[in-house]
Amino acid sequence: MPRNRNRRGPVERSGVRRREQAxxxxxxxxxxxxxxxxxxxxxxxxxxxxxxxxxRLTRQAVTKxxxxxxxxxxxxxxxAGRESVFEFxxxxxxxxxxxxxxxxxxxxxxxxxxxxxxxx
Amino acid sequence: xxxxxxxRIELKAPVSRVCRAITDYREFGEWFRVKLDGPFVAGxxxxxxxxxxxxxxxxxxxxxxxxxxxxxFSFTWSHxxxxxxxxxxxxxxxxxxxxxxxxxxxxxxxxxxxxxxSGFESVPAxxxxxxxxxxxxxxxxxxxxxxxxxxx
Numbered sequence: 001m002p003r004n005r006n007r008r009g010p011v012e013r014s015g016v017r018r019r020e021q022a023x024x025x026x027x028x029x030x031x032x033x034x035x036x037x038x039x040x041x042x043x044x045x046x047x048x049x050x051x052x053x054x055x056r057l058t059r060q061a062v063t064k065x066x067x068x069x070x071x072x073x074x075x076x077x078x079x080a081g082r083e084s085v086f087e088f089x090x091x092x093x094x095x096x097x098x099x100x101x102x103x104x105x106x107x108x109x110x111x112x113x114x115x116x117x118x119x120x
Numbered sequence: 121x122x123x124x125x126x127x128r129i130e131l132k133a134p135v136s137r138v139c140r141a142i143t144d145y146r147e148f149g150e151w152f153r154v155k156l157d158g159p160f161v162a163g164x165x166x167x168x169x170x171x172x173x174x175x176x177x178x179x180x181x182x183x184x185x186x187x188x189x190x191x192x193f194s195f196t197w198s199h200x201x202x203x204x205x206x207x208x209x210x211x212x213x214x215x216x217x218x219x220x221x222x223x224x225x226x227x228x229x230x231x232x233x234x235x236x237x238s239g240f241e242s243v244p245a246x247x248x249x250x251x252x253x254x255x256x257x258x259x260x261x262x263x264x265x266x267x268x269x270x271x272x
Contacts, residue, residue: 100240104125107235111129113151114233118133118141 024092027072032057033065040075040088047083124238132230139190142222154180162187165212166195178203181212185219194221199243216242 028034035055040046052062066086069075073092077084131138141147145156149168156168161184168180182197198215202208218239225232 099243100123100125103237103240104127107125107127107237110152111127111233111235113153114138114141115129115131117147117151118131118137 023072027069036065045085045087047085123240127235129233135190135224135226135231138231143193160184177205179210192223
């Protein structure tokens with residue numbers, strides 16, 4: 001039985017992952033929301049009024065789009081006094097692959113130094 | 121998805137030379153940029169500290185698994201949540217660990233070194249994000265990430 005469990009595990013996980021990815025794609029598949037993400041990705045918290053400024057959108061429309069992004073896990077909100085402040089959460093965009101790429105790059109550098117050492 | 125890293129490089133040096141560079145703690149320290157407290161012993165914890173500029177506060181701790189002369193050298197080491205000075209709290213006992221293996225093979229021109237690192241499933245998603253913030257301009261990097269994500 002453990003074998004079966006092992007075999008089923010990753011499939012279920014990748015199913016969940018695909019569902020999450022589909023949600024992220026859907027959230028980003030809209031020009032207004034993509035523009036909001038670009039603004040939020042400066043790493044600062046933004047209030048709805050700040051996000052509305054300079055656009056033709058109403059506060060209600062911005063709020064609606066933010067909720068979609070929040071649903072996909074890409075935006076977090078926190079209350080600051082009377083206002084909600086929205087922050088970008090890139091976590092759904094960062095998978096295992098990106099982490100492996102990073103560690104992999106570190107190995108490339110280390111192995112290049114090893115090569116210099118043994119071939120000199 | 122493949123949860124492991126594999127690197128294959130051919131080195132123009134005899135197996136014995138490559139083996140020494142990997143298993144002698146002083147030579148290992150030179151290319152890995154770590155100051156080790158003593159020789160590697162199978163089954164024993166190897167300790168020291170990183171000498172990479174800016175990361176001298178990071179401890180080196182690895183549990184040596186196997187030392188098979190001129191064939192295999194392996195150890196497990198930990199992936200701390202953050203290695204930035206302000207947030208560093210490396211704890212070998214509780215941090216998630218991966219297995220690093222160096223395999224050596226004689227070739228016509230020298231040595232084939234196959235490096236693998238496996239066990240990344242145990243590194244939590246939040247920690248991976250922390251590692252992603254390691255470099256400066258993390259947010260610019262983030263945007264590229266979004267582009268890549270959208271493109272795939």
